[in-house]
Amino acid sequence: MSEPRSTVERSGLPHRLEAVGEALTSGSDVLEACAVAGGELARDGASVAEVVDALRVTWQELTGSDPGLDVVQTMLTAWSETTLGYLHQLSCEDPLTGLSSQAHLRSRLSELYRLGDAVRGPVVGAYALVVFGMRPGDDPVEAPVDHFTRAMRLARAGELARTAFARDETVARVGTHRVGILTRRDEHLGRRVQVLRTLLEGVEPGSPVRVWIEGLPGTDAGAAMLFDELARA
Structure with missing residues (x-):
C-alpha cells in the first residue's frame, strides 16, 4: 500500500510545486525547494509562463499573496539553466x-x-x-x-x-x-x-x-x- 499523502499534496497544488508548499508551510528553505522545482519543470517541458503561473497559484493558495522577487528569480534561474543544459546537448x-x-x-x-x-x-x-x-x-x-x-x-x-x-x-x-x-x-x-x-x-x-x-x-x-x-x- 502507498503511504498517505501529505496535507500539501492533498491540497491540489500545481504539479512539481508540492515540495515548495511543504517548505513554505514548514518554514524550511523555500528557495532551495524553488530551485529544485524550477529544474524539474524545465525537464517536464514547461514554459516560463507556466512556471510563473504555478508559482503564483502556490503562493496565493498558501499565503494569500504573490511570491517575492527572490523566489521568482530563483525559480526562473533554475528553469533557464536546466533548459540551456538541454539545448547544449542537442547542439554542437x-x-x-x-x-x-x-x-x-x-x-x-x-x-x-x-x-x-x-x-x-x-x-x-x-x-x-x-x-x-x-x-x-x-x-x-x-x-x-x-x-x-x-x-x-x-x-x-x-x-x-x-x-x-x-x-x-x-x-x-x-x-x-x-x-x-x-x-x-x-x-x-x-x-x-x-x-x-x-x-x-x-x-x-x-x-x-x-x-x-x-x-x-x-x-x-x-x-x-x-x-x-x-x-x-
Missing part, C-alpha cells in the same frame, strides 16, 4: 556564446579515445585540455545571476582563445564560466598558453585570469568525470 554550438558546446567537446574527445592517434600515439600523450575561467563575481557591473553578461564575457574570451589556438583545436564552453580547449600537446603548447593568458589579462585589467593545462585521464570514463568536475566548479 553553445547558443549564447557561439563557442562549441560542452557536449560537442566531450563527443570529440570520446572519438579520440576510441580511435587513438595513428601519428602521435595514445590520447593522453598526444592531447591536452587547456582551461581558463572567468570568475563569476570579478566584474563590478555583473549581477550574481546575470547569465547574459557572463555569456558575453565568455564569448569575448573565446575569440581570444581562437587567436592563440588558431589551428584545428576545439574551443568550447565548460559549465557557466569556463572555457576548455582541446589541443595537441607539442613543444609550442606552453608558449601558446602564455599568449592566451596575456590576451585575457588585457580584457580583465587588474584581475589575473587563471589558465592551466589539464592532463587527460587514461580512459574516456575518466574524462567524463573530469568534465563534470570542471563544469560544477
